[in-house]
Amino acid sequence: MEKFQVTILGCGSAKPTLRHAPSAQLVNFRDKLFLIDCGEGTQMQLMRAHCRFNRLRHIFISHLHGDHCYGLPGLLSTMGLTGLDGEVVVHLPEEGVQLFKPLLDYSANGLRVEFAPYSYGNHIIYEDKSLTVNTVPLKHRLPCVGFVFREKPRLRHLNNEMARFHEVPVRERQAIKEGADYVKPDGTVIRNEILTTPAEPSRTYAYISDTLPLKAVISEVTGADLLYHEATFLNNLAPRAKQTCHTTAADAGRIAREAGVKQLIIGHFSSRYLNESPLLEEAKAEFPNTLLAREGLTVDV
Amino acid sequence: MEKFQVTILGCGSAKPTLRHAPSAQLVNFRDKLFLIDCGEGTQMQLMRAHCRFNRLRHIFISHLHGDHCYGLPGLLSTMGLTGLDGEVVVHLPEEGVQLFKPLLDYSANGLRVEFAPYSYGNHIIYEDKSLTVNTVPLKHRLPCVGFVFREKPRLRHLNNEMARFHEVPVRERQAIKEGADYVKPDGTVIRNEILTTPAEPSRTYAYISDTLPLKAVISEVTGADLLYHEATFLNNLAPRAKQTCHTTAADAGRIAREAGVKQLIIGHFSSRYLNESPLLEEAKAEFPNTLLAREGLTVDV
Numbered sequence: 001m002e003k004f005q006v007t008i009l010g011c012g013s014a015k016p017t018l019r020h021a022p023s024a025q026l027v028n029f030r031d032k033l034f035l036i037d038c039g040e041g042t043q044m045q046l047m048r049a050h051c052r053f054n055r056l057r058h059i060f061i062s063h064l065h066g067d068h069c070y071g072l073p074g075l076l077s078t079m080g081l082t083g084l085d086g087e088v089v090v091h092l093p094e095e096g097v098q099l100f101k102p103l104l105d106y107s108a109n110g111l112r113v114e115f116a117p118y119s120y121g122n123h124i125i126y127e128d129k130s131l132t133v134n135t136v137p138l139k140h141r142l143p144c145v146g147f148v149f150r151e152k153p154r155l156r157h158l159n160n161e162m163a164r165f166h167e168v169p170v171r172e173r174q175a176i177k178e179g180a181d182y183v184k185p186d187g188t189v190i191r192n193e194i195l196t197t198p199a200e201p202s203r204t205y206a207y208i209s210d211t212l213p214l215k216a217v218i219s220e221v222t223g224a225d226l227l228y229h230e231a232t233f234l235n236n237l238a239p240r241a242k243q244t245c246h247t248t249a250a251d252a253g254r255i256a257r258e259a260g261v262k263q264l265i266i267g268h269f270s271s272r273y274l275n276e277s278p279l280l281e282e283a284k285a286e287f288p289n290t291l292l293a294r295e296g297l298t299v300d301v
Numbered sequence: 302m303e304k305f306q307v308t309i310l311g312c313g314s315a316k317p318t319l320r321h322a323p324s325a326q327l328v329n330f331r332d333k334l335f336l337i338d339c340g341e342g343t344q345m346q347l348m349r350a351h352c353r354f355n356r357l358r359h360i361f362i363s364h365l366h367g368d369h370c371y372g373l374p375g376l377l378s379t380m381g382l383t384g385l386d387g388e389v390v391v392h393l394p395e396e397g398v399q400l401f402k403p404l405l406d407y408s409a410n411g412l413r414v415e416f417a418p419y420s421y422g423n424h425i426i427y428e429d430k431s432l433t434v435n436t437v438p439l440k441h442r443l444p445c446v447g448f449v450f451r452e453k454p455r456l457r458h459l460n461n462e463m464a465r466f467h468e469v470p471v472r473e474r475q476a477i478k479e480g481a482d483y484v485k486p487d488g489t490v491i492r493n494e495i496l497t498t499p500a501e502p503s504r505t506y507a508y509i510s511d512t513l514p515l516k517a518v519i520s521e522v523t524g525a526d527l528l529y530h531e532a533t534f535l536n537n538l539a540p541r542a543k544q545t546c547h548t549t550a551a552d553a554g555r556i557a558r559e560a561g562v563k564q565l566i567i568g569h570f571s572s573r574y575l576n577e578s579p580l581l582e583e584a585k586a587e588f589p590n591t592l593l594a595r596e597g598l599t600v601d602v
């Protein structure tokens with residue numbers, strides 16, 4: 001199976017602790033590397049994860065609270081310093097450009113950074129031949145979005161024996177893997193199902209952080225293979241969660257269940273929890289296939 | 302002896318490593334806390350040093366390379382988040398205001414930050430009843446200064462026995478400790494030397510980072526009790542040191558010797574050194590009383 005993995009680099013929340021780094025995740029999709037959020041110290045976390053971060057080409061920032069973006073200047077400067085061969089694109093809210101550009105213009109050593117501001121809403125902000133990334137509008141104290149990484153439909157598998165038997169030329173094979181029938185020189189149509197076996201289902205990873213629990217999120221992440229959802233508080237602090245626009249572990253579990261995802265990771269833990277097991281138990285009561293995020297954890301999507 | 306200590310929070314250089322944090326130091330002068338430089342992750346280093354950083358009131362930034370200032374937004378935001386009772390003053394080069402203020406205005410939670418830009422040169426930028434801090438102009442790729450923390454002349458010790466014998470009233474004692482003679486009601490003058498013993502000498506700490514080795518620095522730090530001097534490279538990389546406007550360990554030792562300081566700490570190590578002992582040996586050959594900086598090291602001035 002082609003690689004599609006998520007590595008947690010930080011799963012703490014606004015108030016820093018020595019137990020957790022602030023929000024950041026590395027997505028490895030078929031050896032292309034994407035960074036989601038970039039709290040202070042993310043470049044160190046990337047080093048700890050043995051990531052050669054000069055391979056990063058796209059960085060997605062969910063919102064402009066410091067625990068999700070204050071690591072940008074350091075990471076980008078270091079990429080400049082170590083000679084990035086190419087350009088890095090930072091997808092972020094519009095206001096972020098004027099916050100970070102002056103800092104980088106001042107001291108980042110000739111790094112080619114393209115700021116790609118997105119507007120709040122549901123948009124495809126990245127696309128290549130095998131992947132799309134779209135934003136999901138969330139409800140937080142600042143404009144904030146989630147990111148859904150969707151693998152495009154994958155190619156069907158050519159049955160080589162049948163292809164030889166029907167004398168399919170090499171130039172036709174790509175179209176057939178994409179689902180086309182094969183028309184022989186004499187006009188005979190060989191149906192695709194005869195020449196191929198089905199593709200593996202395409203995979204989806206959804207990152208939802210810093211939000212009130214939202215019904216609208218459920219439809220956006222329905223059927224995802226992996227959902228990361230923030231779970232800042234236990235349910236006994238639901239009023240505090242509401243006041244600060246965050247989600248409880250129970251709510252995160254409920255969303256995972258209602259969206260019918262395959263697996264849930266909870267994170268963005270409040271600094272008050274010196275032991276996150278109760279958060280895990282609470283989410284599991286709603287959705288058993290839940291994992292606790294921790295720095296360095298890598299999960300296959 | 303009243304406290305005057307320096308704690309190294311970071312002694313790496315521009316390219317981050319997992320061995321060293323970027324530049325930052327905590328100065329504790331009679332339980333007043335001062336921060337010098339604030340590389341990325343300084344707030345975590347302060348936590349590791351068990352520093353309640355809400356007690357910080359003055360932050361001194363030597364120059365605007367990221368490894369000396371990218372930790373500012375995170376530290377100040379956290380201070381805002383945890384409810385700083387008062388105001389924090391950030392002393393920094395003029396250009397720093399427009400680089401950092403927008404970021405803090407956007408997301409720091411009501412923290413009262415005063416930016417106190419200093420101009421390049423030799424100026425007293427902080428003064429209270431017992432301490433001054435002055436800038437020392439350095440030569441780096443950006444405008445950069447060192448900081449000299451000078452304890453003001455301390456009070457002479459009153460000889461209580463002699464004070465009683467000469468019937469010195471309580472209200473006169475402060476002036477006598479400051480060096481005044483005592484004039485009795487009958488006009489007799491009791492010379493200060495009879496009533497007091499000498500004060501302890503006042504202490505000086507000098508922080509010199511990111512610079513070519515400078516003759517001008519020697520006179521600025523003459524006789525300092527403790528000198529921190531950058532020593533990014535070994536002498537065999539002297540051309541590289543010159544090209545990047547840095548100092549070698551040998552040069553740092555020579556400056557310490559020529560300035561007649563009591564103790565030297567070297568730091569700001571290039572990421573290429575996985576073992577700093579050769580840097581220490583090289584500096585010690587010039588100035589034996591040299592220490593290697595390391596994160597968490599606390600030294601009395």
